[in-house]
Amino acid sequence: MRYLKDNEKVLFDPICIEIGAERCQRSLVIENDLGVMCAAIDISYDMLKSCDYYKAVYNKSRMPFRICCDVTSLPIKSDSVTFVFCYETLHHFPYPALATEEVHRVLLPGGHFFFDEEGYKRVLHVNLYRSKKIYSREKLRAGIFKKVIDYFFAIRSCNEIEHGIIENDSISIDDWKDALKLFDKKNIILQTPIRAIKTELFHPKSLLKYILAYLIGGNISGLCQKKGSIVNDNISIYKVLICPECFENKTEANLVRNKFGFKCKICNSVFPVMDDVLFLFSQDKLREFYPEIYRTMNNMRFIDENGARAF
Numbered sequence: 001m002r003y004l005k006d007n008e009k010v011l012f013d014p015i016c017i018e019i020g021a022e023r024c025q026r027s028l029v030i031e032n033d034l035g036v037m038c039a040a041i042d043i044s045y046d047m048l049k050s051c052d053y054y055k056a057v058y059n060k061s062r063m064p065f066r067i068c069c070d071v072t073s074l075p076i077k078s079d080s081v082t083f084v085f086c087y088e089t090l091h092h093f094p095y096p097a098l099a100t101e102e103v104h105r106v107l108l109p110g111g112h113f114f115f116d117e118e119g120y121k122r123v124l125h126v127n128l129y130r131s132k133k134i135y136s137r138e139k140l141r142a143g144i145f146k147k148v149i150d151y152f153f154a155i156r157s158c159n160e161i162e163h164g165i166i167e168n169d170s171i172s173i174d175d176w177k178d179a180l181k182l183f184d185k186k187n188i189i190l191q192t193p194i195r196a197i198k199t200e201l202f203h204p205k206s207l208l209k210y211i212l213a214y215l216i217g218g219n220i221s222g223l224c225q226k227k228g229s230i231v232n233d234n235i236s237i238y239k240v241l242i243c244p245e246c247f248e249n250k251t252e253a254n255l256v257r258n259k260f261g262f263k264c265k266i267c268n269s270v271f272p273v274m275d276d277v278l279f280l281f282s283q284d285k286l287r288e289f290y291p292e293i294y295r296t297m298n299n300m301r302f303i304d305e306n307g308a309r310a311f
């Protein structure tokens, strides 16, 4: 049983999930340094696969359980997960509510959701020119005056946009309030680039700081709790996976392991494990996102039905 250090009431295990886990660096630390089994979820197979590299670089022995799936339709049983967290993830959705409503659904009553380094809208901002890429040498070495001018007048520029990934930097404070409204307890902080100007999103102590934070924009982070009291029953992540195919029809069907990966107990769909990454998409989504794996799966199923050979 593990808790966040500065808050004895936040339970990590038995089921801890990172959404938008990318290369799984954070999941690796939780899995190895805290000894908590962590499931790393991302829609990018390549990102999840790169965890092999980072495991070697950081000299870690245990690998998080990696699931390639869609966070807006999490293949996880309702009311089952102890702790969900993410880092720089929610701004990749058109609306953060698409992800947070699913997070809320899968959390156990009393379970927690932590998120960090997400942006919120800069009201005092005009797009006049394109800035150098974030984390570029020019951007990092810019003087304070250039940084301030860029902050209020430059169009953000980063690698993700070039790869077709949504970079939503216009999520308003109201959008964030809407995304978090389902949670019972919320400790959410708006932090502007000026360190002293930060405020609570809900029930701010200083109206002036709230107005300044609203106008300037910045980062939003925080901890939320689903209503209820947590009951730790030591269940594992494998027991709470559900079939994405059945879930499209509002049925939460358990999965069982088989020689290919995982299989639905109700519709018999099979979900493959490739390079230790579990693919949990409905057939339509798998065909759209990963056509090569979809084709491989269908060939495998044909072979399996004829009993010719195991995968």
Ligand SMILES: [Zn+2]
Binding pocket: 243, 244, 245, 246, 247, 253, 264, 265, 266, 267, 268, 269
């Ligand atoms: Zn099914």
